[in-house]
Amino acid sequence: MTGDYDFSDGETFRAALDRVETREKGNCFEDFAEGDELEHEPGLTLTRHASETWAGQTLNHDPAYWRPDAARERGFDEVPAHPDYLTAAVMGPTVEDLSEKGGYFLGRTNLRFHEHGVPLGTTLQVRSTVDSTATSSSRPDYGIVTWQTEGVDAETGERLLSYERTNMIPRRNPPATDGGEHESLDDVEPDGGETMDLGLPGTFVEPEGEYFEDFAAALATTEDRHGGDAAVAYRHERGRTMDAVTVSQLPLMTLNTAKQHHDAAVMADSPSGDLVAYGDVTRSTALGHARSDEATWREVGFDDERFHTFVTPGDTVYCFTHVRDARDDGDRYGTVEFEHVAFNQDDTPVYSGTRTAQIQKRSTTNAGN
Numbered sequence: 001m002t003g004d005y006d007f008s009d010g011e012t013f014r015a016a017l018d019r020v021e022t023r024e025k026g027n028c029f030e031d032f033a034e035g036d037e038l039e040h041e042p043g044l045t046l047t048r049h050a051s052e053t054w055a056g057q058t059l060n061h062d063p064a065y066w067r068p069d070a071a072r073e074r075g076f077d078e079v080p081a082h083p084d085y086l087t088a089a090v091m092g093p094t095v096e097d098l099s100e101k102g103g104y105f106l107g108r109t110n111l112r113f114h115e116h117g118v119p120l121g122t123t124l125q126v127r128s129t130v131d132s133t134a135t136s137s138s139r140p141d142y143g144i145v146t147w148q149t150e151g152v153d154a155e156t157g158e159r160l161l162s163y164e165r166t167n168m169i170p171r172r173n174p175p176a177t178d179g180g181e182h183e184s185l186d187d188v189e190p191d192g193g194e195t196m197d198l199g200l201p202g203t204f205v206e207p208e209g210e211y212f213e214d215f216a217a218a219l220a221t222t223e224d225r226h227g228g229d230a231a232v233a234y235r236h237e238r239g240r241t242m243d244a245v246t247v248s249q250l251p252l253m254t255l256n257t258a259k260q261h262h263d264a265a266v267m268a269d270s271p272s273g274d275l276v277a278y279g280d281v282t283r284s285t286a287l288g289h290a291r292s293d294e295a296t297w298r299e300v301g302f303d304d305e306r307f308h309t310f311v312t313p314g315d316t317v318y319c320f321t322h323v324r325d326a327r328d329d330g331d332r333y334g335t336v337e338f339e340h341v342a343f344n345q346d347d348t349p350v351y352s353g354t355r356t357a358q359i360q361k362r363s364t365t366n367a368g369n
């Protein structure tokens, strides 16, 4: 006879819960082997609602991503998906297969937009290849896995976005350790920040405006007036405090099921002690602050992205920008290479990465008339 149990009785229920197996989600480090190819089944259709919610909540308030006239002015045939939403929409469907087990997103590089202006309504097909796997020498409970991921237009097969991502992934059977310093992430205090004043230049220069010419002129000043002992670097005023929308809603809207962002009970017993903001939300928020001080034309790509420490609900994300290079290579825009550092209310860096973007020229906009 089966079924004669009272699972609504607390004691009976807890005893049963202790004995049943958990039907697990996600993969452990041992499940990945170099060269494995994974097709991320769900795919995702880019929606106006999600794109606007992502852009609105991360302070990426660029009307080219919601107003048809502003989109046309930017050279798009129709309103496209916001590039940060597109990035998260390519990563979201990978999470169940790659990182749902609770692996921390360590970094990403070689992120490239192959098509500019991906229309809303496009259905993405997403696939990854395991690039490398290694056990972590400092944390034996974890492995480090790098994947190559690409998002393509499911209808045309056109490649839209690709990148290389690295996560720390829990091992199913960690070796017995000698109780060393970093046995598990649980032993680690969040990074307290670094002293960043060593080797700094004598002067920091700020661009006078938001156009390509302003960035190029500021870089020229570092040579002409300061003999090279200067850098173009500044902080942006805006901040954004992480709340339920940014921490949980935005990742879930892109199918990102990593428990760090929505399972507070599990996370209470983790190194952060709390939910953790999705890396792409932290980064996009900082980029929103940076873009509010520039006349962005298009995004080209990102490299050397690193997530240094956790961002938890209540933390505020700010941004610091260092301008590294400016090339006059277009009629309406020039290409600028930025280094952005997202930091929290304690001035601790939480993300850093380089970004290549096309920045509008004053001479070809109304502002120049």
Ligand SMILES: CC(C)(COP(=O)(O)OP(=O)(O)OC[C@H]1O[C@@H](n2cnc3c(N)ncnc32)[C@H](O)[C@@H]1OP(=O)(O)O)[C@@H](O)C(=O)NCCC(=O)NCCSC(=O)C[C@H](O)C(=O)O
Binding pocket: 095, 099, 100, 103, 104, 105, 106, 107, 108, 135, 136, 137, 138, 139, 144, 166, 167, 168, 185, 188, 190, 191, 256, 258, 260, 276, 277, 278, 279, 280, 305, 306, 307, 308, 309, 310, 311
């Ligand atoms: C995770 C951390 C606590 C690690 O701290 P720390 O020990 O200080 O870091 P290390 O720099 O020593 O790195 C540990 C090992 O990892 C390797 N590593 C680090 N970065 C890379 C990289 N980009 N590429 C390759 N390998 C990398 C180091 O070489 C070390 O290796 P080993 O010596 O063999 O052990 C800390 O970094 C931290 O707290 N980071 C923040 C993480 C975070 O908050 N990420 C964003 C939120 S989580 C998320 O978004 C999940 C997402 O949804 C998803 O699904 O991926």
